[in-house]
Amino acid sequence: MEGAILAIGNELVQGKVRNTTSFWAAQRLFLSGYKIKEIITIPDDLQLIKEHLSLLVKRYPFVIISGGLGPTTDDVTNQALAETLNLPLETNQEVLTQIRAREKDLGLRPNPLRERMAALPKGAQPLTHTKAMAGYLIRYAKCLLFCLPGVPKEFLYLLEEKVIPLLRKHLPPSQAISSLTLKIFGLREADINLELQDLEEENLNIGYYPQLPEIHLTITALGKSEEEAHQRLQEALGKIKALFGEYIFGQNGDTLESVVGKLLSERGETLAVAESCTGGLIASRITRIPGSSSYFDRGVVTYSNQAKIDLLGVSKQCLETHGAVSKATALAMAEGIRRISKTTYSLSVTGIAGPTGGSPRKPVGTVWIGFSCPQGTVAQCFLFPGDRQLVQDFAATTALDWLRRYLTYDTLLPSYKFLRNC
Amino acid sequence: MEGAILAIGNELVQGKVRNTTSFWAAQRLFLSGYKIKEIITIPDDLQLIKEHLSLLVKRYPFVIISGGLGPTTDDVTNQALAETLNLPLETNQEVLTQIRAREKDLGLRPNPLRERMAALPKGAQPLTHTKAMAGYLIRYAKCLLFCLPGVPKEFLYLLEEKVIPLLRKHLPPSQAISSLTLKIFGLREADINLELQDLEEENLNIGYYPQLPEIHLTITALGKSEEEAHQRLQEALGKIKALFGEYIFGQNGDTLESVVGKLLSERGETLAVAESCTGGLIASRITRIPGSSSYFDRGVVTYSNQAKIDLLGVSKQCLETHGAVSKATALAMAEGIRRISKTTYSLSVTGIAGPTGGSPRKPVGTVWIGFSCPQGTVAQCFLFPGDRQLVQDFAATTALDWLRRYLTYDTLLPSYKFLRNC
Numbered sequence: 001m002e003g004a005i006l007a008i009g010n011e012l013v014q015g016k017v018r019n020t021t022s023f024w025a026a027q028r029l030f031l032s033g034y035k036i037k038e039i040i041t042i043p044d045d046l047q048l049i050k051e052h053l054s055l056l057v058k059r060y061p062f063v064i065i066s067g068g069l070g071p072t073t074d075d076v077t078n079q080a081l082a083e084t085l086n087l088p089l090e091t092n093q094e095v096l097t098q099i100r101a102r103e104k105d106l107g108l109r110p111n112p113l114r115e116r117m118a119a120l121p122k123g124a125q126p127l128t129h130t131k132a133m134a135g136y137l138i139r140y141a142k143c144l145l146f147c148l149p150g151v152p153k154e155f156l157y158l159l160e161e162k163v164i165p166l167l168r169k170h171l172p173p174s175q176a177i178s179s180l181t182l183k184i185f186g187l188r189e190a191d192i193n194l195e196l197q198d199l200e201e202e203n204l205n206i207g208y209y210p211q212l213p214e215i216h217l218t219i220t221a222l223g224k225s226e227e228e229a230h231q232r233l234q235e236a237l238g239k240i241k242a243l244f245g246e247y248i249f250g251q252n253g254d255t256l257e258s259v260v261g262k263l264l265s266e267r268g269e270t271l272a273v274a275e276s277c278t279g280g281l282i283a284s285r286i287t288r289i290p291g292s293s294s295y296f297d298r299g300v301v302t303y304s305n306q307a308k309i310d311l312l313g314v315s316k317q318c319l320e321t322h323g324a325v326s327k328a329t330a331l332a333m334a335e336g337i338r339r340i341s342k343t344t345y346s347l348s349v350t351g352i353a354g355p356t357g358g359s360p361r362k363p364v365g366t367v368w369i370g371f372s373c374p375q376g377t378v379a380q381c382f383l384f385p386g387d388r389q390l391v392q393d394f395a396a397t398t399a400l401d402w403l404r405r406y407l408t409y410d411t412l413l414p415s416y417k418f419l420r421n422c
Numbered sequence: 423m424e425g426a427i428l429a430i431g432n433e434l435v436q437g438k439v440r441n442t443t444s445f446w447a448a449q450r451l452f453l454s455g456y457k458i459k460e461i462i463t464i465p466d467d468l469q470l471i472k473e474h475l476s477l478l479v480k481r482y483p484f485v486i487i488s489g490g491l492g493p494t495t496d497d498v499t500n501q502a503l504a505e506t507l508n509l510p511l512e513t514n515q516e517v518l519t520q521i522r523a524r525e526k527d528l529g530l531r532p533n534p535l536r537e538r539m540a541a542l543p544k545g546a547q548p549l550t551h552t553k554a555m556a557g558y559l560i561r562y563a564k565c566l567l568f569c570l571p572g573v574p575k576e577f578l579y580l581l582e583e584k585v586i587p588l589l590r591k592h593l594p595p596s597q598a599i600s601s602l603t604l605k606i607f608g609l610r611e612a613d614i615n616l617e618l619q620d621l622e623e624e625n626l627n628i629g630y631y632p633q634l635p636e637i638h639l640t641i642t643a644l645g646k647s648e649e650e651a652h653q654r655l656q657e658a659l660g661k662i663k664a665l666f667g668e669y670i671f672g673q674n675g676d677t678l679e680s681v682v683g684k685l686l687s688e689r690g691e692t693l694a695v696a697e698s699c700t701g702g703l704i705a706s707r708i709t710r711i712p713g714s715s716s717y718f719d720r721g722v723v724t725y726s727n728q729a730k731i732d733l734l735g736v737s738k739q740c741l742e743t744h745g746a747v748s749k750a751t752a753l754a755m756a757e758g759i760r761r762i763s764k765t766t767y768s769l770s771v772t773g774i775a776g777p778t779g780g781s782p783r784k785p786v787g788t789v790w791i792g793f794s795c796p797q798g799t800v801a802q803c804f805l806f807p808g809d810r811q812l813v814q815d816f817a818a819t820t821a822l823d824w825l826r827r828y829l830t831y832d833t834l835l836p837s838y839k840f841l842r843n844c
Contacts, residue, residue, distance in 0.1 A: 013452075014452045015446065020440070026434075035435070070611070108610070280697075280709065280721050280723065284706040287701025287723070297725060300723070306719070
């Protein structure tokens with residue numbers, strides 16, 4: 001089953017914004033059994049949109065259009081659709097009511113530009129009635145046209161929740177497909193690939209999507225029936241899990257912080273963190289998760305030495321003898337935050353994120369991570385690659401993954417590729 | 423001067439590889455005075471390539487083609503070009519000699535598939551004689567066709583070193599271009615647009631790129647000379663700054679945290695933060711900036727009430743009488759963290775990020791932000807829109823922007839659209 005994507009926006013052809021939504025859509029659709037044959041990216045240009053649209057609606061059973069639905073005067077997608085399909089633009093009362101309600105909620109003055117967003121080609125069916133976002137389906141001859149906002153978050157929500165289910169209903173794919181994404185931390189893409197290359201065959205495809213420091217693998221199985229596709233997927237998953245077991249931290253929508261949060265909730269246990277070079281990143285990731293207040297008690301970002309002394313009771317002597325980036329300081333930070341917060345566990349991080357501050361003995365990327373639990377307190381030294389931001393991301397991810405490995409496998413000192421002998 | 427990009431590759435339309443080369447090309451060309459009007463991304467499909475090519479060569483004075491030049495049987499770009507332009511494929515002796523020399527260097531056996539890469543449409547001029555990579559220029563009627571390899575590194579090298587210089591020579595841009603991005607917080611896209619719509623004219627374009635909670639505006643001016651374009655841009659900037667002055671926090675590569683960091687560094691002043699519902703996000707953003715240790719002393723993430731008492735000296739009575747989300751608590755948090763860290767400034771945040779925890783009097787999105795400075799300590803109540811993550815992003819951004827406004831305009835209590843009477 002083949003289709004096309006028409007991505008509209010001056011910013012996309014001027015290289016100001018990456019066309020990530022088309023990339024995600026092509027990927028998600030491919031994994032759902034739909035092949036995208038053309039991705040056309042053009043500016044907010046009425047004539048050009050009409051030319052491409054009139055070709056695409058003849059050629060494909062479905063077309064996904066993104067962008068140009070906003071309130072500003074450069075947004076012309078609705079007009080282009082109406083003129084191409086020879087349909088009048090009509091004010092959609094439901095959409096207008098939503099826009100006015102939202103203006104009222106937010107205490108905004110009515111804005112005629114915003115109301116333009118309710119003028120849709122006749123027959124357009126809004127894709128969502130519950131969320132304040134543009135997006136509609138319109139049928140033309142044998143073609144389903146999905147018009148989505150260019151805003152990535154809204155585009156992805158509608159793609160996943162509305163477009164793919166509607167495609168499955170109206171244009172069921174010829175082969176059954178079963179697919180799952182595994183999330184891995186601690187292995188390299190090329191090493192995973194080397195181990196898995198014999199697993200791929202005509203009906204089993206593996207996609208590699210590095211999201212550093214994580215690697216995401218999408219495994220897609222085809223079959224004559226749902227059962228066959230499902231069975232083929234499960235067999236492959238069994239082999240992959242046997243190979244990479246503890247490196248796999250989750251699947252599909254999981255994040256490391258959601259997995260850790262779920263484990264802590266289930267066990268009724270609590271966590272506190274003491275961060276230096278990660279600067280609050282671990283606490284911030286943990287508290288992105290709804291309900292984290294039930295297991296996350298507190299965090300401290302002890303950037304200065306004085307803060308480590310004041311807030312964590314690290315001794316001045318320890319900092320002077322061993323330095324802020326040392327095993328002794330990492331242990332004292334983990335013990336200090338756990339002692340004052342009385343949580344089940346604590347994590348501590350102290351290191352050199354760069355770009356300055358490195359030395360031959362402690363180069364940029366050197367990070368000590370400490371972990372304290374009822375069994376005791378331990379610390380390990382790591383050397384992470386990349387720039388400041390990547391070192392911070394690696395350190396935060398490793399700390400969270402360490403806790404996950406302890407909660408899942410009881411491993412007090414898990415092994416990682418980035419461990420450094422200090 | 424307008425042109426098009428045709429990106430070819432199965433991996434691009436299956437969502438396996440992002441089409442980053444087209445993005446970079448569009449950006450580099452736009453800033454060199456060339457406008458890309460279409461980016462067409464299609465699979466290695468002979469018929470489809472021919473269809474698009476035959477339209478593009480008629481429509482544009484230049485077309486950049488990428489991908490499908492490799493040795494494997496699925497690479498059909500050369501064949502598609504030859505058939506579309508009605509030219510024979512001829513073995514290019516220079517390219518063949520290069521391929522054979524390279525095989526010898528690497529100790530490879532001659533491979534007929536590799537030699538296919540030398541079969542180019544008649545008249546093709548290789549773009550490089552010194553590097554081992556595919557890529558050629560071919561002229562057809564009034565169109566310059568640049569055929570580049572899809573490999574990003576090779577594509578970018580040829581774009582920068584060969585394509586842009588050749589375009590400058592054969593198709594000099596008709597107009598000079600001058601462009602700048604302004605970053606705004608605290609106004610809505612539609613409201614900005616309403617104020618600016620009369621400013622736009624043929625030679626002055628304004629692009630709106632919402633990156634919630636920020637809005638980025640790109641202003642692009644054209645002119646007969648660099649001076650004229652620059653002058654036109656400066657005039658527009660003057661008008662926009664007069665309209666939105668204090669809402670503009672930076673330009674081009676600036677972030678709110680880099681701007682705040684620069685201001686604090688210049689003044690030799692310091693900062694500490696006490697966060698509840700933002701969970702470390704403010705500290706994390708501040709410490710993403712290299713050198714932040716010179717002005718950022720510490721942060722605390724006091725998620726539980728006990729942490730607010732232990733770490734900040736908020737009184738139990740205050741929490742019981744007013745609640746954790748209150749003016750009194752925000753003031754006590756800001757005062758507490760500034761007192762213990764002895765910094766010039768402090769920020770505090772306490773609120774309800776959701777999705778649960780709201781009540782009619784304090785709905786989800788209610789956030790108190792406190793600010794403490796040598797003049798005293800103040801707090802304001804906000805109601806932010808969106809889901810948990812957006813509320814957190816709005817709260818962190820508002821806190822940082824408040825400090826920026828104080829440092830820039832001496833405003834102790836800046837006004838924001840999201841202020842709520844409590």
